[in-house]
Amino acid sequence: MSVARLSDRVRRELTYLSFPPREWTVPHYRDGDRVLDVLIVGGGQGGLATAFGLKRERITNFRIVDRNPRGFEGPWRRFARMNGLRTSNDVTGIDLGIPSLTARAWYEARFGRQAWERIGRIPRKEWREYLDWYRDVLELPVENETEVTSIEPAGDLLLAHLRRNGRIERVHARKIVLATGVEGSGRWRAPKELVADLPAELYAHSADDIDFGRLAGKRIGVLGIGASALDNAAAALEADAARVDLCFRRADIPRINLLAWMNFAGMLGHFGDLSDLERWRYMRRIVEEVPLPPPQEAFWRCRKFENFAWHANCAWHSICVQGDVATVETEAGSFTFDFIIFATGFETDLSARPELSLIVHHIALWGDRFTPPPSEENDVLARHPYLGPAFEFMERQPGTAPFVGRLHNFTLGSLPSLGITGAAVTGMKYGVPRLVNGLVRDLFREDAAAHYQDFLTYAVPELETLESGFAWIDRLATDALSSVHKLINDELVFKASKRSRGKRTVTPSRTKRRSPKSVKRRRDAN
Numbered sequence: 430m431s432v433a434r435l436s437d438r439v440r441r442e443l444t445y446l447s448f449p450p451r452e453w454t455v456p457h458y459r460d461g462d463r464v465l466d467v468l469i470v471g472g473g474q475g476g477l478a479t480a481f482g483l484k485r486e487r488i489t490n491f492r493i494v495d496r497n498p499r500g501f502e503g504p505w506r507r508f509a510r511m512n513g514l515r516t517s518n519d520v521t522g523i524d525l526g527i528p529s530l531t532a533r534a535w536y537e538a539r540f541g542r543q544a545w546e547r548i549g550r551i552p553r554k555e556w557r558e559y560l561d562w563y564r565d566v567l568e569l570p571v572e573n574e575t576e577v578t579s580i581e582p583a584g585d586l587l588l589a590h591l592r593r594n595g596r597i598e599r600v601h602a603r604k605i606v607l608a609t610g611v612e613g614s615g616r617w618r619a620p621k622e623l624v625a626d627l628p629a630e631l632y633a634h635s636a637d638d639i640d641f642g643r644l645a646g647k648r649i650g651v652l653g654i655g656a657s658a659l660d661n662a663a664a665a666l667e668a669d670a671a672r673v674d675l676c677f678r679r680a681d682i683p684r685i686n687l688l689a690w691m692n693f694a695g696m697l698g699h700f701g702d703l704s705d706l707e708r709w710r711y712m713r714r715i716v717e718e719v720p721l722p723p724p725q726e727a728f729w730r731c732r733k734f735e736n737f738a739w740h741a742n743c744a745w746h747s748i749c750v751q752g753d754v755a756t757v758e759t760e761a762g763s764f765t766f767d768f769i770i771f772a773t774g775f776e777t778d779l780s781a782r783p784e785l786s787l788i789v790h791h792i793a794l795w796g797d798r799f800t801p802p803p804s805e806e807n808d809v810l811a812r813h814p815y816l817g818p819a820f821e822f823m824e825r826q827p828g829t830a831p832f833v834g835r836l837h838n839f840t841l842g843s844l845p846s847l848g849i850t851g852a853a854v855t856g857m858k859y860g861v862p863r864l865v866n867g868l869v870r871d872l873f874r875e876d877a878a879a880h881y882q883d884f885l886t887y888a889v890p891e892l893e894t895l896e897s898g899f900a901w902i903d904r905l906a907t908d909a910l911s912s913v914h915k916l917i918n919d920e921l922v923f924k925a926s927k928r929s930r931g932k933r934t935v936t937p938s939r940t941k942r943r944s945p946k947s948v949k950r951r952r953d954a955n
């Protein structure tokens with residue numbers, strides 16, 4: 430099967446699943462403009478799946494924006510440097526349960542069934558290609574190169590500032606979903622004390638754009654031992670770096686991926702239903718084990734190079750620059766590098782997010798809501814947002830900023846509150862429905878009174894007539910014929926008057942010329 434035929438199949442299958450078809454959210458207006466039901470920030474896999482989830486729930490009054498150009502959403506074509514995903518290839522999720530929308534269905538359509546049998550992990554580039562297809566086949570209207578610069582309360586709504594081509598657009602929304610990725614609750618981080626005096630041309634973070642061609646023949650230092658450290662070391666080695674030294678402070682390379690243990694339905698679906706203490710204990714162990722180990726392939730990718738070395742117990746103390754060269758003093762002696770890559774991950778810190786700067790002080794963190802037992806404290810965990818069951822922010826001081834509940838944080842910052850759900854492929858299967866159900870719940874409940882009024886005035890007849898079936902059809906046909914005759918008649922009169930006036934000035938509305946009966950019937954049929 431080709432990808433084109435698969436696309437047809439997806440569209441067909443979606444028609445089988447179209448119940449209930451009615452769009453139902455109640456229009457709200459502010460300053461004469463329709464208020465968005467949902468604004469999704471981020472067009473990566475999380476934002477796309479959320480948009481699809483909303484469409485399936487017949488919410489179409491949403492926008493989805495991403496600051497990157499089309500195809501460059503997320504890390505996949507930018508700074509993800511592994512060959513294959515770190516996740517096993519049986520992972521599903523953003524398909525929302527539709528088999529033809531899975532990565533496997535797409536891969537088999539594109540490369541054949543046997544090709545799928547041969548791969549252990551989905552190749553990174555193909556994962557991105559799959560996301561491009563997903564976006565297109567589902568007609569998800571991502572607005573690229575559009576950045577949300579700030580979010581603030583506006584009465585009972587949220588007001589987002591969108592920047593595109595240097596122009597700012599102000600958009601009111603009832604709900605905003607932050608699907609802004611792994612770093613969406615903080616920022617990528619290189620140790621401040623080490624980079625403070627380091628010239629920009631001598632280093633990069635592993636999440637930066639790096640021109641690896643420039644590293645040929647150079648001595649490269651990589652700090653870190655997570656998957657990205659190995660991926661970047663491999664990219665440098667494959668670009669003919671003279672030598673790559675990978676340094677880390679631990680005594681050994683981590684081997685166990687604790688997050689992998691969490692991949693079962695109970696945990697993925699219901700971590701958020703555990704008590705605060707239970708959640709804290711799981712996540713404290715995860716946070717203390719970070720970084721998670723590099724996959725075997727990433728290690729072998731480096732290991733095959735003679736000019737690759739790794740150094741345990743090698744914390745870096747200081748860096749001294751002379752000319753174009755950086756000398757690093759470490760626990761294991763000194764090293765001289767021509768270029769350094771900090772594969773030191775990210776830190777969770779909501780105040781680092783420009784789009785939240787106006788409201789961050791209203792958002793509850795774990796440190797505000799939960800006091801761990803003595804000796805179980807953890808500062809990193811305490812900085813994470815304390816989220817409600819649908820990823821919504823909670824108020825730091827209850828009753829002072831209810832608008833924060835309109836903002837849903839579908840980023841890795843949700844880890845202690847809801848487990849692996851936001852910003853990980855493995856979490857999508859349970860995370861997206863949880864998020865979408867919460868959005869639907871809130872939008873519906875907020876308009877409960879309006880829905881009830883609509884219910885009270887509902888008057889669409891299921892039983893249309895008490896005439897016999899023949900009489901009814903006969904009358905319908907007569908009405909239809911008389912409508913056609915009237916149309917023809919009107920058209921003739923119109924042409925005649927046009928001829929007599931020489932030129933046509935106003936186009937008469939066809940709706941006006943339709944017979945009142947046929948209009949009524951059409952309305953009833955709807």
Ligand SMILES: Cc1cc2nc3c(=O)[nH]c(=O)nc-3n(C[C@H](O)[C@H](O)[C@H](O)COP(=O)(O)OP(=O)(O)OC[C@H]3O[C@@H](n4cnc5c(N)ncnc54)[C@H](O)[C@@H]3O)c2cc1C
Nearest residue numbers: 471473474475495496502503514515576577609610852854
């Ligand atoms: C290098 C790397 C490798 C990974 N590999 C795996 C893996 O193998 N398996 C796995 O399960 N997970 C993996 N992950 C984790 C996760 O699956 C990815 O990070 C994934 O991209 C998360 O999807 P997302 O949609 O949540 O965020 P992203 O894909 O990061 O998308 C977020 C989007 O938000 C946009 N954005 C951010 N702020 C704004 C703003 N203010 N205005 C407008 N747009 C904004 C960004 O431009 C970005 O495109 C990896 C992560 C990284 C960083």
